[in-house]
Amino acid sequence: QQQVKQSPQSLIVQKGGIPIINCAYENTAFDYFPWYQQFPGKGPALLIAIRPDVSEKKEGRFTISFNKSAKQFSLHIMDSQPGDSATYFCAASPGEGAQKLVFGQGTRLTINP
Amino acid sequence: DTGVSQDPRHKITKRGQNVTFRCDPISEHNRLYWYRQTLGQGPEFLTYFQNEAQLEKSRLLSDRFSAERPKGSFSTLEIQRTEQGDSAMYLCASSLSVGVGDTQYFGPGTRLTVL
Numbered sequence: 001q002q003q004v005k006q007s008p009q010s011l012i013v014q015k016g017g018i019p020i021i022n023c024a025y026e027n028t029a030f031d032y033f034p035w036y037q038q039f040p041g042k043g044p045a046l047l048i049a050i051r052p053d054v055s056e057k058k059e060g061r062f063t064i065s066f067n068k069s070a071k072q073f074s075l076h077i078m079d080s081q082p083g084d085s086a087t088y089f090c091a092a093s094p095g096e097g098a099q100k101l102v103f104g105q106g107t108r109l110t111i112n113p
Numbered sequence: 114d115t116g117v118s119q120d121p122r123h124k125i126t127k128r129g130q131n132v133t134f135r136c137d138p139i140s141e142h143n144r145l146y147w148y149r150q151t152l153g154q155g156p157e158f159l160t161y162f163q164n165e166a167q168l169e170k171s172r173l174l175s176d177r178f179s180a181e182r183p184k185g186s187f188s189t190l191e192i193q194r195t196e197q198g199d200s201a202m203y204l205c206a207s208s209l210s211v212g213v214g215d216t217q218y219f220g221p222g223t224r225l226t227v228l
Contacts, residue, residue, distance in 0.1 A: 006155075034216070034217075036219075041221070042221055042222075043117070043204055043206075043219030043220050043221050043222050044156065044204070044219045045219065046216055046217070046218070049216070089155045089156075091155070099144065099146075099161075099208065099210075099215055099217065100146065100158040100161055100169065100171075101146075101148075101156070101158065101217060102158070103155030103156050103157070104155055105153075105154060105155055106153070106154065106155050
């Protein structure tokens with residue numbers, strides 16, 4: 001029940017395309033869903049986060065879509081650039097008490113020029 | 114740079130040795146987390162401090178692992194009698210509690226290799 005399942009494991013997109021990364025969860029106590037970007041040799045950096053009271057959130061070229069009934073959420077990257085090539089992790093937090101994040105397995109994204 | 118810092122960045126040790134890692138959080142942050150990340154996987158929660166109190170420990174944290182956060186500032190993570198399975202990236206994160214969903218800022222990690 002603590003798992004967050006992420007897909008695909010890897011994704012290759014041409015520059016300007018819209019990569020989509022999907023995550024699903026089981027634990028209905030999760031109520032905070034961030035996405036992190038990680039470059040090799042670096043720690044994860046927060047990209048964008050959503051609470052389940054909204055179905056979509058946009059920040060710049062990054063959009064989270066959230067489907068509470070399906071317990072799924074996804075990251076869309078508009079006008080993707082080679083500099084977006086990184087590993088992306090979805091995560092979820094129970095909200096109450098410890099804010100420990102439960103991470104997905106990660107998606108290695110490559111944007112070809 | 115006022116981000117989360119970790120020291121050392123890399124540590125190579127022999128099986129059976131003890132190692133200690135340090136994390137310096139963002140100065141005003143009262144919450145501090147330790148995670149472990151193995152190759153090709155997402156980070157896994159290890160333990161969490163609110164100020165100096167260790168409030169939660171994962172079952173992943175065997176009794177060979179101990180973490181402290183004296184005076185609610187920096188934190189240390191010690192692994193005793195290291196095993197090859199301890200080889201991983203150890204990540205520290207900090208946050209300022211604002212209720213639900215406070216943003217966790219991660220440090221660059223300490224990569225541990227146990228030979």
